[in-house]
Amino acid sequence: MGSGSDGGQEAVLAVVGSAGGGVLSLLTLPRSFLVEHIGHDATHLTFRAHDGRTVRATPGQLRVHVRLLPPEHNPLYETQLTEAFLATRLLPESGWSPERTPPVRDAVLGTIAFDEKAAGYETDVVFGDESVWVSFDGCGAARTAELVPHVRRLMESFAAIEESGREFLWASGADGTESAEEKDRLLDELKPHSLVVYRSGDFEVHYDDTSGIFCMEGYWPVVQYRADRTPVSMSVGA
Template sequence: MTSAPSVRLSGPDLPQTLLIDGRAPVPLPRGFHVAAVEPQGNGVRLDSVDGRSMAATPGQLAVFSRLLSAGVDDAHDSKAEAEFLDRPFRPGPDTLIPELLAPIEDPVFGPLTVQPPSAFGSTIEIEDARPLAPAVPATDHGFSFEFGSVSRDRLADLLPPARLMLSNLASIRTRAAEFVWQQGRDEDRAGTTWEAFDSALVLMGVVVYHSGDFGIELHDVTGQCFGDGYWPHRLLRRRHPSRMGGPGMNDGVGRTGLEPVTGGL
C-alpha cells in the first residue's frame, strides 16, 4: 500500500507554504496562520494559531487557483483565505468522494459536475459556449466558459450571478474592447478606427474565479491589433467592495476594476 505524500510546513512565520512531496510548494493565505500540521486519515490536519482546523488530502491542497492579484485587489487576502478553506470540499486526484462529484442541474448551463482541478485551476470547462450566448462575437471555434477551482457548494453560489453575467456578455465584450482601445492606443495605431478595432476583437474565453471575479480573453482576428505582446489579452473584473461578502459578481465591466495583462497567455 502506497503511503500518502509527506506534507510539511515551511516555518512558523508568515508568509508560509506547504511543502508536499512531488508537488510545487503551496502558498498559505495570511489569514490562516498555521501552527501545526498533523497526519489525519489519508491526508493532514492544519491547525491555525487562532484555533481553527481544516483537514484535506495532499491532492486537495496542492491545486492552482486563479485570483486577482494583490496589486489590483485590496480584498485579495480575504479571497485567498476563502478559496483555500474551500479546498477540502473539492474532489482531487486522491479524493473522489461521490458527494463531491454529484452534478448540479442548471437551467442555463445544464448539468455541471465539479472535477479535480486542472493544471490551470479549472474544475468545469465548457469548450464551446456559443449556444449559451449566440449574439456574442466569438472565434471560429467559439469561446470557452470555465469555472475556476471551486467546490460543488461554491459552484451553486456562483451560478445565479454567472447566468446574469452570461446574459450581458455581449455588452461586456464591447466595454472590454473599449477599455483596451483607451488604454492601449499609441501613435503607431493612430490610423486605426474604433469600428475596425472593435470588429477585430472577438471572445475566446471566460473564466469565473472562486472569488466571484471573472476574466475574459479577447482574440484579434486580424492579427494586427495586438503588437509584439504589448496589448492586453485578458481583462479581469473585481466585484464592488460592498458585495465582497456575498457570492455574486458584477454584471458589467468597470474600468477601475480591470487588470490588463500584457502579452500572450
C-alpha cells in the same frame, strides 16, 4: 513555513513519488490563519492555526491554484484568500467518484458538468450567434451552484462586459497616435471565447485575437474583472 516578500505566510509543499522525484509547490497562506502546527498522515496534511482552526486536505487539493485578483486590484484579497484556504478540503480532484461531482443544472446555463481532466465544472453557453465556454475556478458542486445566479446575470450583460474588456485592452496598449478607424478595426478582431468565474465572483474573459497584433500566434489576451464587472487588469493566455 516562512514569511513571504510582503510579510505574509508562505509554505513549500514537496510531494515525493515512491520511485523518487516529485513536485514542489509554493503555497500562499492567509495572514488571518497564523499557522502554529502542520501535521500529516498517509493521505492528508493538517494545518492548525493559533486560534484552533484546522484545514485538512490532500496534497493535490493544496496544490490547486485558486485564482484571485491580485492585491493591487483587490481590496478584498485577504478575505478571499482566507475563504479559499478554509475551503481547500472541498476542492474537487481528478479521480473523484461521480457521486462527489454531480452535475449542476440550470434552465439558462444548461448542464454544468465536472470535467475530470480539468478537475473543474464547465459548460458551453450560447451568446448571440456564438457560444462562450464558461468554467468555474476552484469550485466544487456546492460553490458552483451558489455562483449560478451571478453567472446568469453576467451572461445577460455579456455583450457590454466583453466590449468594456476590448476597450480596456485598447487603452492598455494605445499610445494616442492611432486613428479611430484603426481602433475600430483592431477591436473588431477581438472575439470573446471563454469566461472563467472565480469562486470569489470575480472573473476573466479570454479573447481570440484574429489580428495577431495584440498577441503572437498561440497566445491570447485575457481581461480580469471585479465581480461588479469593472475591468482592472490584463494578462496573456497560452
